[in-house]
Amino acid sequence: MTDTAERKALTREHLLDVYRTMRTIREFEERVHAEFASGDIPGFVHLYAGEEASAVGVCSNLDDRDTIASTHRGHGHCIARGVDVSEMMAEIYGRKTGSCHGKGGSMHIADLSKGMLGANGIVGGGPPLICGTALAAKIKGTGGVSVAFFGDGGSNQGTTLESMNLASVWNLPAVFVAENNGYAETTSSTWSVASDNIADRAAGFGMPGVIVDGFDFFAAHEAASEAIARAREGGGPTLIEMKFTRYFGHFEGDQQTYRADEVEHARAELDCLKRFADRVTETGELTRADLDAVDGEVATLIDKAVDEAKAAPLPTEADLLTDVYVRY
Amino acid sequence: MARTITYREAVNEALAQEMERDESVILMGEDNAGGAGSPGEDDAWGGVLGVTKGLYHKFPGRVLDTPISESAFIGAAIGAATAGLRPVAELMFVDFMGVCFDQIYNQAAKFRYMFGGKAVTPVVIRTMYGAGLRAAAQHSQCLYPLFTHIPGLKVVLPATPYDAKGLMIQAIRDNDPVIFFEHKALYDLAGPVPEESYALPFGEANVVREGGDVTIVTLGRMVHTSLEAAGQLAADGVQCEVIDLRTTSPLDEDTVLESVEGTGRLVVVDESHPRCSIATDISALVARKAFGALQAPIEMVTAPHTPVPFSSALEDLYIPDAQRVVNATKTVIGWTR
Numbered sequence: 001m002t003d004t005a006e007r008k009a010l011t012r013e014h015l016l017d018v019y020r021t022m023r024t025i026r027e028f029e030e031r032v033h034a035e036f037a038s039g040d041i042p043g044f045v046h047l048y049a050g051e052e053a054s055a056v057g058v059c060s061n062l063d064d065r066d067t068i069a070s071t072h073r074g075h076g077h078c079i080a081r082g083v084d085v086s087e088m089m090a091e092i093y094g095r096k097t098g099s100c101h102g103k104g105g106s107m108h109i110a111d112l113s114k115g116m117l118g119a120n121g122i123v124g125g126g127p128p129l130i131c132g133t134a135l136a137a138k139i140k141g142t143g144g145v146s147v148a149f150f151g152d153g154g155s156n157q158g159t160t161l162e163s164m165n166l167a168s169v170w171n172l173p174a175v176f177v178a179e180n181n182g183y184a185e186t187t188s189s190t191w192s193v194a195s196d197n198i199a200d201r202a203a204g205f206g207m208p209g210v211i212v213d214g215f216d217f218f219a220a221h222e223a224a225s226e227a228i229a230r231a232r233e234g235g236g237p238t239l240i241e242m243k244f245t246r247y248f249g250h251f252e253g254d255q256q257t258y259r260a261d262e263v264e265h266a267r268a269e270l271d272c273l274k275r276f277a278d279r280v281t282e283t284g285e286l287t288r289a290d291l292d293a294v295d296g297e298v299a300t301l302i303d304k305a306v307d308e309a310k311a312a313p314l315p316t317e318a319d320l321l322t323d324v325y326v327r328y
Numbered sequence: 329m330a331r332t333i334t335y336r337e338a339v340n341e342a343l344a345q346e347m348e349r350d351e352s353v354i355l356m357g358e359d360n361a362g363g364a365g366s367p368g369e370d371d372a373w374g375g376v377l378g379v380t381k382g383l384y385h386k387f388p389g390r391v392l393d394t395p396i397s398e399s400a401f402i403g404a405a406i407g408a409a410t411a412g413l414r415p416v417a418e419l420m421f422v423d424f425m426g427v428c429f430d431q432i433y434n435q436a437a438k439f440r441y442m443f444g445g446k447a448v449t450p451v452v453i454r455t456m457y458g459a460g461l462r463a464a465a466q467h468s469q470c471l472y473p474l475f476t477h478i479p480g481l482k483v484v485l486p487a488t489p490y491d492a493k494g495l496m497i498q499a500i501r502d503n504d505p506v507i508f509f510e511h512k513a514l515y516d517l518a519g520p521v522p523e524e525s526y527a528l529p530f531g532e533a534n535v536v537r538e539g540g541d542v543t544i545v546t547l548g549r550m551v552h553t554s555l556e557a558a559g560q561l562a563a564d565g566v567q568c569e570v571i572d573l574r575t576t577s578p579l580d581e582d583t584v585l586e587s588v589e590g591t592g593r594l595v596v597v598d599e600s601h602p603r604c605s606i607a608t609d610i611s612a613l614v615a616r617k618a619f620g621a622l623q624a625p626i627e628m629v630t631a632p633h634t635p636v637p638f639s640s641a642l643e644d645l646y647i648p649d650a651q652r653v654v655n656a657t658k659t660v661i662g663w664t665r
Contacts, residue, residue, distance in 0.1 A: 100444035128403020136411035162400035
């Protein structure tokens with residue numbers, strides 16, 4: 001695990017932004033969990049709670065030139081890239097005002113204007129696409145970096161492995177972030193991943209592989225910072241493996257009978273928000289009052305997002321056949 | 329000014345002219361130049377059948393060889409298309425779609441609709457199809473019906489050098505994903521092609537022969553087979569109207585229906601299999617929308633429902649030929665209640 005003792009200092013504003021974003025993801029997901037249970041949210045919903053340090057650790061190093069591809073567990077990545085939270089919530093509720101006008105849903109939230117090429121319903125769907133956005137940045141000379149997030153399940157897909165090879169062969173400005181939350185649906189990554197670590201596979205593709213404590217924002221941020229800087233400077237791709245666990249089931253409604261009690265332990269002892277708060281208040285960089293104020297703002301923001309989503313209009317029949325090139 | 333060039337040269341010229349015009353156009357594929365990292369010549373092949381030959385040196389850095397990783401590089405072409413490039417990726421043989429289809433039908437085809445109209449994906453996937461080269465079951469298929477079925481994909485099948493150039497230029501300029509089918513048995517076909525750049529619109533079928541007795545709807549290589557049959561039938565006094573669909577998605581329904589309204593008889597000639605094919609699709613269209621005009625049951629001429637066989641003796645039986653088209657046409661002409 002990366003040692004964060006010698007981490008570079010972040011500014012107060014940056015730390016507040018990081019905390020706000022991680023708290024927004026947590027609040028968003030906890031709220032979706034509660035609202036889903038009430039039966040108002042349709043479809044398949046996969047929550048990111050517990051993994052916030054990864055999305056924010058990586059994306060807080062990105063700028064307007066950069067692109068990410070996400071997974072079916074994509075809400076956190078969207079929020080970390082600045083996708084509008086109210087539009088996201090409306091999308092999850094299937095409303096016309098949603099990020100994709102209700103045509104995508106939880107698994108397909110995208111905002112290309114924010115460098116967010118979409119959550120993805122196909123495990124391993126994103127890495128090939130990211131090779132393309134990285135190639136475009138390289139050819140156009142924008143200095144942009146592309147990041148593929150995928151899970152431990154996605155790490156076993158041929159698309160992911162092919163993409164890592166291609167990214168090295170083409171020396172692309174790309175970063176591959178394996179979010180190993182321990183389970184692909186019900187299947188343990190200790191069983192499905194034949195190597196000891198997903199990061200060990202990096203050697204097979206001629207790129208550095210880094211293992212990170214995914215509950216530690218500072219470790220995630222530092223590993224991503226190094227990989228992204230290397231990619232931006234023409235040094236090629238990196239594979240980062242974030243190790244952590246998800247706080248909820250594979251999807252909402254999952255009874256999680258395959259799990260032990262790791263969530264309780266993680267929430268109490270490892271939680272990224274708790275650790276972040278402890279660290280920055282111990283160092284005096286932020287105060288509890290600073291963090292409490294952010295908590296209050298975020299709670300209000302999510303309340304508003306849910307209220308607006310519930311009140312928003314549904315798409316109508318007129319919307320069914322738009323955004324297509326031909327009607328038969 | 330038109331001069332005679334081959335179908336292969338017409339595709340190459342379209343690519344070159346668009347790359348000249350628009351620097352966002354790039355090419356990628358297995359051996360698209362050829363010889364990457366190898367000790368001998370670069371631009372060794374220009375694609376396995378030489379379609380992209382010469383472009384590697386003409387457009388430095390814009391013709392990319394790839395590993396044999398169709399999912400990765402077809403996906404990369406799609407991703408690059410969302411990020412401001414207009415990639416033309418070569419899926420060498422359409423038979424290889426099985427290893428990368430997810431990127432095409434779940435990613436590229438869906439983005440525009442699934443993201444609420446916020447994404448454009450101007451990618452062209454060039455691919456070779458069709459029987460006739462003794463290339464056997466995994467290098468000879470006509471899988472265009474599978475792509476035609478998917479909303480969000482445009483499917484293009486030029487039959488002549490002229491169409492190959494004009495449709496390729498349109499494909500590159502189009503903002504939706506285009507699957508561009510090149511029949512491998514047509515590459516050496518020569519025909520008149522203007523030197524200047526021109527784009528042929530999608531969704532406009534071409535009436536390649538006029539006639540009032542029977543409508544033959546066809547596409548790709550079968551256009552030539554159908555024209556051969558029509559020539560033979562004319563000697564017997566049967567006048568065929570031969571329609572080349574040129575694109576199966578979007579589909580020019582009007583030209584088909586207007587022709588059948590005039591002739592009252594339809595033969596569909598399709599090199600793909602008999603079920604869920606372009607032949608069945610056109611038959612259904614006419615049965616639904618021109619039923620009153622029909623004076624005889626519709627006939628379909630297709631390949632059999634088998635994999636493509638290797639032996640020349642079998643492959644020649646497999647591919648629909650002019651005699652079968654003649655026979656089918658005579659059946660609809662001679663049909664009586």
